[in-house]
Amino acid sequence: MLKNYIFDLGGVLLDIRMKNAYERFVALGLPPAELEPGGFVYKLMEDYQLGYVTSAEFCEQVASKCVSSSNTRCAAPPTTPRDIEEAWNSICLGIADHKLQALCKLRKTEGVASVSLLSNTNELHWEYCCKNWFNANGNKLDDFFDRIFLSQEMHLQKPNPEIFKTAIRELGASPAETIFLDDSAVNTAAAATCGLQTLTVTPDVDWIKALGI
Structure with missing residues (x-):
């Protein structure tokens, strides 16, 4: 029983839709290779899930890996930890x-x-x-x-x-x-x-x- x-x-x-975060991370300037096995952010996500890094550290470190557009005429503002948090939580649908x-x-x-x-x-x-x-x-x-x-x-x-x-x-x-x-x-x-x-x-x-x- x-x-x-x-x-x-x-x-x-x-x-959930896991791809939401990946797509938004890339849109924020994160190189796709970072999300593949062996990438820094890939390993960071696992460490975060295991509680080895804080939320602030996670968002700051992912943001630091994002590369802004090289087009100086319409360059996007630098990616912020808040951008990362919102992108990350987009996985959760309801x-x-x-x-x-x-x-x-x-x-x-x-x-x-x-x-x-x-x-x-x-x-x-x-x-x-x-x-x-x-x-x-x-x-x-x-x-x-x-x-x-x-x-x-x-x-x-x-x-x-x-x-x-x-x-x-x-x-x-x-x-x-x-x-x-x-x-x-x-x-x-x-x-x-x-x-x-x-x-x-x-x-x-x-x-x-x-x-x-």
């Missing part, structure tokens, strides 16, 4: 109200011990989600989750099995009685190696129907 539910954020609860309602309903279901969030995310995206959805329109973050596990705070990220083991340990839960939902098959496979039940959420999989909420 399932007693514990652990949700990923982006792609499961939060609608959280549908029916998903928030489903989380609340699930927490009130008899036999459910915990509903948690486990996400590879960063401070700017997390604060943006809280401001616009989890703590907005009369909502409170505590309405939706018993525990929150974020890569930026744990210094761990999926698909490292240790992030799942840590969550299970801190929940005091049985892996066999816990399900993890993610939009990445790589991540659900990693969770399965830790004994968790899993559901890979795709455009063809409605997790609300799948869980019978």
